[in-house]
Structure formats: structure tokens, C-alpha cells
Amino acid sequence: MSVLEQLLYSAPGQLVAEKLGLPEPEVLRRGRKLPAGAVVTAALAGSTLATDTLALLGVPIDSALRDDGAEPPAYPERIGALVIDARGLRQLVELEGxxxxxxxxxxxxxxxxxxxxxxxxxxEGLEANAVRQGLDGIxxxxxxxxxxxxxxxxIYCSPSITGAELASTMSFLLEGRSAFVDGQxxxxxxxxxxxxxxATRPLLDRIVVVTGSARGIGARIAxxxxxxxxxxxxVDVPAAxxxxxxxxxRLGGTALQLDITAAEAGERIAAHVASRYGEQARIHGLVHNAGITRDKLLANTDAARWGQVIEVNLAAQLRINPVLLDGRPGGLGDDARIVSIASTSGIAGNRGQANYAAxxxxxxxxxxxxxxxxxxRGITVNAVAPGFIETDMTAKIPFVQREVFRRTNSLGQGGDPIDVAETIGYFLDPASAGVSGQVIRVCGQNLVGA
Amino acid sequence: MKLPRSAVIVGGNRTPFVKAGGAYAQASNLDLLTAALDGLAARFGLAGRRLDEVAGGAVLKHSADFNLTREAVLGSALDPTTPAVDLQQACGTGLETVLYVANKIALGQADSGIGAGVDSASDAPITVTDGLRRALLAANRAKTLPQRLEALARIRPHHLLPIAPQVVEPRTGLSMGEHQAATTASWGITRAAQDELALTSHQNLAAAWDAGFFDDLVTAYHGVTRDGLLRADTSAEKLAALKPVFGGAEGTMTAGNSTALTDGAAAVLLAEQSWAKANGLPALARIVDAQVAAIDHTSGDDLLLAPAHAVARLLERQGMQLGDFAFYEIHEAFAGTVLATLAAWESAQFCSDRLGLAKPLGSIERAKLNVHGSSLAAGHPFAATGGRIVASLAKTLHTEGSGARGLVSICAAGGQGVVAILEAV
Incomplete structure (x- = not known):
């Protein structure tokens, strides 16, 4: 932390910062922890999905207050969560609910x-589609x-969805695990x-492979x-x-020193798993976390810088996935979970990061x-797109620029690596079978690429 | 003798080796050995697990490190109830620790264990002179102040000079290099042959690193990711340009074809074969047999040729020929040591007079020798060399295929040698 930064986060510094419109960031509720206050629900068109799901989670519920009269009602005590079941809404007037x-x-x-x-x-229908999208704006x-x-x-729910299929998502959203997921x-x-x-330990005895896990976000995912x-x-490069x-x-796992861009990387991951956990062992979760940056403006980017980033961040997983999916010992099992890391830089583009954004x-x-x-095959594939996360990598960004990145989201702070890891944990959960093909931004509703 | 239980090599781990006084200058034997154990634990998921025993050792050892290996276990990720023992047999230490554990496994006294070794020439103990030591001990025994002062008054200025350890044979006063220089000359080993062996060692080690051979044998340490002494770009011309360091002005031994003082640690995980399988661990090669031998260098024998004797006895016991091996690992203390050993096995006179054999042991295919480089390129942290060789050879044999055999030969100070046979599982 720079001197300037220490000053800003000191007690007198905070006083000044608040005057300048930089309030002290809230300490977010994290981990497998439900809100302290009541969970209130409102079913706007008769759907029972929300109540079914919350009942499965064992979360007691109250009815939400409605502003129907002359004076808006007020909750006597702070509530922990409001769950609005807006399924069945088809008309614009129903948005009033x-x-x-x-x-x-x-x-x-x-x-x-x-x-x-x-x-x-x-x-179906024009008005219903307008309503559907209108909810996103709200x-x-x-x-x-x-x-x-x-x-x-x-959460957009498929027509035949059951409470059991939504349960892992509801649990993730209500708990502190989703602390830095906002506006998504x-x-x-x-x-x-x-x-x-x-389950509280949903991955018990399952094998999860995390690339790039020597430090930072990867270590937290593991x-x-x-x-x-x-x-x-x-998994990480031998140099790490x-x-x-x-x-x-520390985690009681095993280390595999491997350059994921090596031609036989997939084979070596499978061989390691089969050798350590038995020929019958299969990978439940594969997290393609390894990534590098080689930032330069396009005017200064040569073929080597360009190629390295695409090779590590994308091409490697394209080669590894089919190898691990071919049924070999130590490969991916049925109902496996594959998770990749995207980035808000990829979604929005970022000056000096054309290769990374690609x-x-x-x-x-x-x-x-x-x-x-x-x-x-029951396999899901998802990605997280981290926004500004406090890591060794982002600590190298100059202070003022870093503070701007931190503040330009709805939570007024940078995310913790744990926030990315928890979202990946949600994808890895066997109960998240209905979540696939999704990209969740873990960015505190960052303005970039929103 | 065929034992009912098979001790297999599961795998190994070592730190990169670096020149003494380099990147590990501030690391102690304890630090290095702990790092080697931790890397091994991570590779095989041993964190928090109790093994039956860890055997380790160092050649250059502080008196405070009397329980070096046990302390390293306590500082590592292994379960703290894993017992440990320190062993020492000069440069044979690393291989002896592996054999100690393998023998216990074969006899049923253990199912799993680690053989390890470490040496830090950077952290070598400096001792005080005998005069100072005696005076200090007398002062410590003294009961009164005058007695204590009297004891301390016996200290003379020359007593205060520190004594650094030297690689010198106590009974001949000759350094190991000077001993080898005599051997090199008497066997007629040329400078060109020594330089060629050194060059091959560097080329083989560099190729192994480039191919990722060490990805599952080495864990980076203190920011070092490759063996520091390796000169991938060395050449016959560069080696030929070096001045002799042993054997006088006409000597053939240089810094290029002799090992340098090195820091590093290595560890080998061993297990009973079925125990390894039951515990989800691979088995690379089994320890078939081993032999230790000594010669009498005080009467003029070649100091570092004891392994030539050990191999002859081992082959006879096993009913094997020198040519029966897919790979040979002959520790490169000096290029001359390896070449003199090979010459001894080829010599009808030596094999007859010294080994009592009717015919010479014969030649080996040089393409099968030290195929992934050896001590001239990797360096030689004395007690760590055995672990480096065993783990690399076990992996090489396993890749070659079940039944492939390898011969390990390591010379040691005091005119000793340890040799062993491994066979791919």
C-alpha cells in the first residue's frame, strides 16, 4: 500500500474522503452465511417457485410489505432479503408490483x-418480451x-424449473458467498x-483441478x-x-507442475489424477484459472505478446478439454463441472489489453x-468475469487509477479473491446442474462493460 | 536372496542445485531439507500423513543439527509423528538413506518412508581450533572465578583463527581432487576425454530441462527454477580453454571437468509395492539389490574407485553381467572418476588382480550413461546427489518399460563406494 493510500484509509483520511464523496467501504457479509434479518417474499403472479425453493433451503419467510396505501409502509426491523417472484408477469402494468x-x-x-x-x-409476445427485459433494467x-x-x-428461470433445481442458486445469492455479485x-x-x-460440503471427496493455483485467485479457488x-x-508452471x-x-491436495500450453498437458493432468486417486477416479471440477497479461497498446504489440496471451488464456483449455472428455482414466466424469475465467476487460474491451480482451x-x-x-452428459460449462479484485496483480496499478477502479462500482470497493472463488464454488456444486453456459460477472456492478 | 516384500520408488523431489555462495547462501541445511520434503509431500499428497520413517543426512553438518532430519520433518507438511533418523556416509549418504528405508520396507519393518540428503557448502560449519576449544571446555568445568580466569588465560592469539571444513582425506592430507588427479594420470585418462564427458553431461541435463523431464522431479526454491551450474551453451572449445586445477601445471583436471561446491537437497519417496497401490501412489522402480565396498587408499589404492569393486560383488551375487542394464548412473565426482571406473571394468589386469575375476567386466554403451546429465552439470551437494540420481533413474526406467534395469554407482570419501540396482515396475 502506498503512503497516499495509507493516508486515505487512515481515520483522519476517511473523514476527508467522506467529505469528498468517498465513503468508507462497507465490510461485506461473506462465506456460507445467511442474512441476519428476515427473508421476505412477494409472488407477483401466483408463482410458488420462490417459496418452494426457500422451503427446501429451510429458510423461514415472511410476506413482503406493499406500498398500496396513502403512506408507504416501513419494516419495523431491518429485513435480510427481499425475494420477488416475478414469474408469470406478461403486462407492463404488472411491473407496478x-x-x-x-x-x-x-x-x-x-x-x-x-x-x-x-x-x-x-x-412469447411483444409486451411480454418488453416486460422480461424491463425487469433487467429494474x-x-x-x-x-x-x-x-x-x-x-x-434469475431467469426455465419454464419447467423446480425448487430443487433453483436451490443452489438461491442459496448462493442469499449467502455471503455472492457478496461481490451485484446487478447481474x-x-x-x-x-x-x-x-x-x-450440502455444506457439496464437493466431499470429489476431485477438483485448478490451473494457476500457486497464488492469488487460483489459490483461493483451490x-x-x-x-x-x-x-x-x-496445477501451475514449474517455476511457481x-x-x-x-x-x-495447506489444502491436503496434490501439486502438479505443468505448463498448460504443453502439447500433452491434458494427458498429463489425467495421468496425475489416475496415478494419485486410482484408475477409476474422475475429475468432478476443472477450473481453467491460469491466465497471463502482456499489456501494450496495439501500436506496440508484437506477435509474441499477442500469441502468448491467447495461448495461455484460451488455446490451452481448447486443447485440454477434449482430451479430458474422451473417457480416459483420470479424465472428466459425467456430471462434471468446467469453469473458465473471463473478464470485464473481455466484455468491455480495455485500452492496452487487446490480446487479453480477445x-x-x-x-x-x-x-x-x-x-x-x-x-x-450432464456436464456444465460456465465462466466468471471478475471486475476489480484486490490481488498482487492489481496492487501494481498506480494508486489513483486503482482507487478509481475500486470506486466505480455499486459497492464502492474492490472485490476479494474469495468472491471469485465462491462464485466458482457455486458452479462446481453438484446441486448447480441447471446452471450452464452462463457468465457471471463478479464485479460489484462495475460500470465497465455493464 | 529374494525377499517377500518389494520396496519401490514412488517418486522424488529435489531443489534446483546451485553453486555454493549463490542463491541459497542464506539457506541452512534444515531449510533446504525441509523444502525438499515439502515439495515431495505436495507432489504425492502426503500433507498431514504419517510415514513410517524419514532417513536423511548431510556431509557438512553443524553440531546443532544433531537431529537434522527429525527437525526437517517437524518443519514440513508431514505429520509430526513421522519419525526420522540421520545417516552419514560422505557422498554415499543420499543413496544409503534410500537403501536404509528400502531395506526396512523389504523386511516388513516399514511400509513407507523417505530417503533424503542435503548439503549446503554455503552454510558449512566453521570450527574453532583445538586449543581454544580445550580452554573453553576447561573454563566451563571450573568451579571458581580464579580457576575460570586461569583456564581462559591459556588462550593464545593463534587459537582464534577459525577452521573451515576442507575436502581433504584425513589420513593422506590430500584433497579429493589431488587423489583423483593421481588416479586420472595412472589410468591414462586424457584431458579431451574428460572434457567430452563434461560436455555431454551439460548437453544431456540441458535437454532434460528443456523437455520438461524435471517437471515432476524438482520444485523451485528461493526463486531458482533450474540447476544453477548448468551451462547449456558450453562447448568443447570453452572447456578446453580452462586451466588445470588439480595435478599441477601438466594436470588434465579443470573446473569444467570437476564438480563444484554446491547447495541443494533431494528426497525420494519409497513404499512397499502393494501399499503404494492401495494408497493411490505410483511405483516407478523397485530396489533390487545394493552393495557397499571400500578400498585402502592409505596404501595407494585409487581413492574413488571403490564402486568398481562394489559393482563386481553385486553382479556376482545377482548373476548379472555389466551389460545387462538399460541405463547406468555413475556419479560424476570428476570426469576422471567415471572414465577411470569404466577403464577399470574393461581392464583384464585390474579385474583379475584386484577383483579376482577370470575375465574383465567389460564395456558399457556410452549412450546409456548418465542420459539426463549428472553431477558435472547439475552440481554435487554431497548428500543430495544420491536422491537426485535414484529419482531420475527410476523415472527413466519406468518410461523405458517394465523390467528395465539400471545401475547406480556413487563414490565417496574415505575410499568407499555404494552401488545399487533398480528395476522398472
Whole structure:
């Protein structure tokens, strides 16, 4: 931390900062922890999905207050979350229902509280499509208006979805695990194979491979997988071996020193898994986290800088996936989970990062196409797109620029590597069988690429 | 003798080796050995697991490190209830620790264990003179102040000079290099032959690194990711330009064809074969047999040729020929040592007079010798060399295919030698 930065985060510095409109960032609720206050629900068109799902989670619920009278009602105590079941909404006038339940909640939510909106993924007709998209506008605005670390997210649900299929998503959204996911929307479908049971250690005895796990976000991903019960295979380049060994030993996993761009990388991952965990062992989760930056303006970017980034960040996983999917010992099992890392730089583009943006936007394209291809094997493919996360890499950004990155999101702070790791943990969960082909931004609703 | 249980090599790990006084100048034997154990634990998922025993050792050792290996275990990711033992047999230490564990496994006294070795020439103990030591001990025994002062008054200025350890044979006063220089000359080993062996060692080691051979044998340490002494770009011309360092002005031994003082640590994981399988661990090669031998260099024998004797006895016991091996690992203490050993096996006179054989042991195919480089290129942290060789050879044999045999030969100070046979599982 620079002197300037220390000053800003000191007590007198905070006083000045607040006057300048830079309030002290809220300490976010994190981990497998539900909100402290009540979870209130409102079913706007008679759907029982929200209540079914919350019942499965064992979360007690109250009815949301509605602004129907002359005076807007106020919650007597702060509520923890508002879950709006907006499935079945087809007419623009019905959007009034959202306003009516959101108005009391905007000031009634606790710090790190939650707004969750459920909507239909597929609707017919012009007005219904307008309503469907209108909900996204409301969700994004709620995310921006909420204060003190509270978030709002929207889940588009497939027509035949059940509470069991939505349960892992609802659990993730309500708990502290989704702390830095804000203003986002994604789709949860009905998988061909039924989802696994919800559990506090959903990955127990399952094998999870994390590339680039010697440090930073990768080490945290491996940490979350281990916390959730997984046997982790920590992969990184041989040059990072010392740090990699420390991570693997701390988590009780194994270390595999491997350059993922090597021609036989996939074969070597499978061989390691088969040799350490037996010929019958299969990989449950494969997290393609390894990534590099070689930033330069296009005017200064040569073929080597260009190629390296695309090779590590994208081409390597394109080569590794088919090898691990061919049924070999130590490869990916049925119902496996493949997760990649995109980036808001990929979604929005970023000055000086054409190669990186190409690779990260490419990940988004890969994930969407790949998910459809492996759906019938019960395998899901998803990506996270981190925004500004506090890592060794972002610590090298000059202070003022870094502070701007931190502040230009709805939560007024940078994310923690754990936030990216928890979102990946949600994808890895056997109960998340209905979540595939999705890209979730873990960015605190960053303005970039929104 | 065929034992009912098979000790297999599961795999190995070492730090990159670096020149003494270099990147590991601040690292102690304990630091290095702990790092080697931690890398091994990570590779095979041993964190928090109790092994039956860890055997380790160092040649240059502080008196405070009397329990070096046990302390390294306590500082590592292994379960702290894993027992440990320190062994020492000069440069044979690393191989002896492997054999110690393998023998216990074969006898049923253990199912799993680690053989390890470490040496830091950078962290070598500096001792005080005998005079100072005696005076300090007397002062310590003294009961009264005057007695204590009297004891300390016996200290003379020359007592205060520190004594650094030297690679010198106590009974001849000759350095190991000077001993080898005499051997090199008496066997007629040319400068060109020595330089060629050194060049091949560098080329082989560089190729192995480039091919990723060490990806699962070495873990980076202190920011070092490759062996520091390796000169991938060396050439016959560069080696030929070096001045002799042993054997006088007409000597043929240079810094290029002699090993340098080196820092590093190596560890080898061993297990009973079925135990390895049951515990999800690979088996690369089994330890078939081993032999230690000594010669009498005080009466003029070649100091570093004891392995030539050990191999003869080992082959006879196993009913094998020198040519029965897919790969040979002959520790390159000096290029001359390797070449003199090969010459001895080819010599009818030596094999007859010294080994009592009717005919010479014969020649080996040079293409099968030290195929991934050896000590001239990698360096030689004394007690770590055995572990380096065993793990690399076990991997090489396993890649070659089940049944492939390899011969390890390591010479040691004091006129000793340790040799062993491995066979791919």
C-alpha cells in the first residue's frame, strides 16, 4: 500500500474522503452465511417457485410489505432479503408490483442485504418480451440504488424449473458467498440429470483441478474447493513450484507442475489424477484459472505478446478439454463441472489489453457453445468475469487509477479473491446442474462493460 | 536372496542445485531439507500423513543439527509423528538413506518412508581450533572465578583463527581432487576425454530441462527454477580453454571437468509395492539389490574407485553381467572418476588382480550413461546427489518399460563406494 493510500484509509483520511464523496467501504457479509434479518417474499403472479425453493433451503419467510396505501409502509426491523417472484408477469402494468414491494425494501434492507428477482427465461409476445427485459433494467437500477453492501440480482428461470433445481442458486445469492455479485442476471434451466442434494460440503471427496493455483485467485479457488470437501489438484508452471507446493500442502491436495500450453498437458493432468486417486477416479471440477497479461497498446504489440496471451488464456483449455472428455482414466466424469475465467476487460474491451480482451471475450464464446455440446452428459460449462479484485496483480496499478477502479462500482470497493472463488464454488456444486453456459460477472456492478 | 516384500520408488523431489555462495547462501541445511520434503509431500499428497520413517543426512553438518532430519520433518507438511533418523556416509549418504528405508520396507519393518540428503557448502560449519576449544571446555568445568580466569588465560592469539571444513582425506592430507588427479594420470585418462564427458553431461541435463523431464522431479526454491551450474551453451572449445586445477601445471583436471561446491537437497519417496497401490501412489522402480565396498587408499589404492569393486560383488551375487542394464548412473565426482571406473571394468589386469575375476567386466554403451546429465552439470551437494540420481533413474526406467534395469554407482570419501540396482515396475 502506498503512503497516499495509507493516508486515505487512515481515520483522519476517511473523514476527508467522506467529505469528498468517498465513503468508507462497507465490510461485506461473506462465506456460507445467511442474512441476519428476515427473508421476505412477494409472488407477483401466483408463482410458488420462490417459496418452494426457500422451503427446501429451510429458510423461514415472511410476506413482503406493499406500498398500496396513502403512506408507504416501513419494516419495523431491518429485513435480510427481499425475494420477488416475478414469474408469470406478461403486462407492463404488472411491473407496478415490483415498485410496490421494492419501495419499502430499499430503506428496510440490512447491510449486505439481498434483493433477488425471479423471472421467466422464455416468454412469447411483444409486451411480454418488453416486460422480461424491463425487469433487467429494474434489477440493475436497484443494484445501483442500494447502499451498505446490499445487492440485487435477477434469475431467469426455465419454464419447467423446480425448487430443487433453483436451490443452489438461491442459496448462493442469499449467502455471503455472492457478496461481490451485484446487478447481474443469469439463467437457470432444467438439467437432463437431476441436481445433487444441497450440502455444506457439496464437493466431499470429489476431485477438483485448478490451473494457476500457486497464488492469488487460483489459490483461493483451490481453498474454497477444499473447504467444500474436494480433493484438489493444484496445477501451475514449474517455476511457481515452491508456492504451489505450499498451497497443495495447506489444502491436503496434490501439486502438479505443468505448463498448460504443453502439447500433452491434458494427458498429463489425467495421468496425475489416475496415478494419485486410482484408475477409476474422475475429475468432478476443472477450473481453467491460469491466465497471463502482456499489456501494450496495439501500436506496440508484437506477435509474441499477442500469441502468448491467447495461448495461455484460451488455446490451452481448447486443447485440454477434449482430451479430458474422451473417457480416459483420470479424465472428466459425467456430471462434471468446467469453469473458465473471463473478464470485464473481455466484455468491455480495455485500452492496452487487446490480446487479453480477445482471450477473455473468447472464453465467453467458448463457454456458451461448449455448454450446449456437453449438456447431454450432464456436464456444465460456465465462466466468471471478475471486475476489480484486490490481488498482487492489481496492487501494481498506480494508486489513483486503482482507487478509481475500486470506486466505480455499486459497492464502492474492490472485490476479494474469495468472491471469485465462491462464485466458482457455486458452479462446481453438484446441486448447480441447471446452471450452464452462463457468465457471471463478479464485479460489484462495475460500470465497465455493464 | 529374494525377499517377500518389494520396496519401490514412488517418486522424488529435489531443489534446483546451485553453486555454493549463490542463491541459497542464506539457506541452512534444515531449510533446504525441509523444502525438499515439502515439495515431495505436495507432489504425492502426503500433507498431514504419517510415514513410517524419514532417513536423511548431510556431509557438512553443524553440531546443532544433531537431529537434522527429525527437525526437517517437524518443519514440513508431514505429520509430526513421522519419525526420522540421520545417516552419514560422505557422498554415499543420499543413496544409503534410500537403501536404509528400502531395506526396512523389504523386511516388513516399514511400509513407507523417505530417503533424503542435503548439503549446503554455503552454510558449512566453521570450527574453532583445538586449543581454544580445550580452554573453553576447561573454563566451563571450573568451579571458581580464579580457576575460570586461569583456564581462559591459556588462550593464545593463534587459537582464534577459525577452521573451515576442507575436502581433504584425513589420513593422506590430500584433497579429493589431488587423489583423483593421481588416479586420472595412472589410468591414462586424457584431458579431451574428460572434457567430452563434461560436455555431454551439460548437453544431456540441458535437454532434460528443456523437455520438461524435471517437471515432476524438482520444485523451485528461493526463486531458482533450474540447476544453477548448468551451462547449456558450453562447448568443447570453452572447456578446453580452462586451466588445470588439480595435478599441477601438466594436470588434465579443470573446473569444467570437476564438480563444484554446491547447495541443494533431494528426497525420494519409497513404499512397499502393494501399499503404494492401495494408497493411490505410483511405483516407478523397485530396489533390487545394493552393495557397499571400500578400498585402502592409505596404501595407494585409487581413492574413488571403490564402486568398481562394489559393482563386481553385486553382479556376482545377482548373476548379472555389466551389460545387462538399460541405463547406468555413475556419479560424476570428476570426469576422471567415471572414465577411470569404466577403464577399470574393461581392464583384464585390474579385474583379475584386484577383483579376482577370470575375465574383465567389460564395456558399457556410452549412450546409456548418465542420459539426463549428472553431477558435472547439475552440481554435487554431497548428500543430495544420491536422491537426485535414484529419482531420475527410476523415472527413466519406468518410461523405458517394465523390467528395465539400471545401475547406480556413487563414490565417496574415505575410499568407499555404494552401488545399487533398480528395476522398472
Amino acid at each position: 415490483l415498485r410496490a414491494v421494492l419501495r419499502p425494501a430499499m430503506k428496510g434492507l440490512e447491510a449486505s442485504g439481498r434483493v433477488v428477482v425471479l423471472a421467466d427465461a422464455e416468454v 434489477n440493475r437500477t436497484v443494484g445501483k440504488e442500494l447502499r451498505h453492501g446490499a445487492t440485487s440480482n435477477l 442476471s443469469w439463467t437457470v434451466g432444467s438439467p437432463l440429470t437431476p441436481p445433487g442434494e444441497l 481453498g474454497v474447493a477444499a473447504r467444500d470437501g474436494a480433493k484438489v489438484v493444484c 513450484g515452491e508456492a504451489l507446493a505450499a498451497v497443495a500442502n 482471450s477473455k471475450a473468447g472464453v465467453v464464446g467458448l463457454v456458451r457453445a461448449f455448454a450446449a455440446e456437453v449438456a447431454e
